[in-house]
Amino acid sequence: MLEVGRKGIYPADKVARLFKAGYASKYFDKLPDGQFQAKAVLRNMITFQRLNLIEHNWLLHKQFDAIFCRNVMIYFDRETQFGVLKRFVPLLKPEGLLFVGHSENFYFASEYFHLRGKTVYERVHKS
Ligand SMILES: C[S@@+](CC[C@H](N)C(=O)[O-])C[C@H]1O[C@@H](n2cnc3c(N)ncnc32)[C@H](O)[C@@H]1O
Structure with missing residues (x-):
């Protein structure tokens, strides 16, 4: 693929x-x-690489404007989802957005992400 x-x-x-x-x-x-x-x-503007969200060897060294992770974390239990969301935070620019699927709800990770609109979350900024 x-x-x-x-x-x-x-x-x-x-x-x-x-x-x-x-x-x-x-x-x-x-x-x-x-x-x-x-x-x-x-x-040439796009890099395709394999990334297993539940492994800890993500070779991502820059921040993104947006992360699209739609209908993927539906397979994970809440603890795993929480861990993945926590690891998304430093990968998003301060104004970056996280796009998820319509049936996904990450209210339990409100310390990391606020719901900005339907299926769109923004980073929480900790002082
Ligand atoms: C229901 S499909 C969603 C595909 C696409 N994001 C969409 O919304 O149409 C679920 C996808 O999650 C991927 N997936 C499942 N477990 C994963 C994991 N641990 N790390 C990365 N991707 C995973 C599967 O390979 C599959 O492509």
């Missing part, structure tokens, strides 16, 4: 909506088989 992501190849129907705004021609190349591949300028 990482390789699929790195290649950035999509069937035509998946990029169809991008044509109207001019993004498809700007950011995608049409392949001989009719599919579309994201241009290198776009692909």
Whole structure:
């Protein structure tokens, strides 16, 4: 799946909506088989790497504007979720946002994250 992501190849129907705004021609190349591949300028902005949330060897050394972790922690018990959320905090910029799934609720970790809107949490700033 990482390789699929790195290649950035999509069937035509998946990029169809991008044509109207001019993004498809700007950011995608049409392949001989009719599919579309994201241009290198776009692909080079993205790093794909394996990360097991319940292992402790995350090789992430910078802060992110946003973390999308949707419908993943549904598999974890509350204690594990709490531990993962705690480890997300230093990985988010001060104004960074955490996006989760519609059925996920992390009210029990309110010391780390406040609900900002539906499915969106912001970091708690401790003084
Ligand atoms: C229900 S899918 C959600 C996929 C996607 N985020 C979405 O919202 O459509 C759950 C995903 O959690 C991933 N997952 C499960 N346990 C994980 C773990 N310990 N670390 C990282 N990812 C995990 C699975 O590989 C799967 O891709």
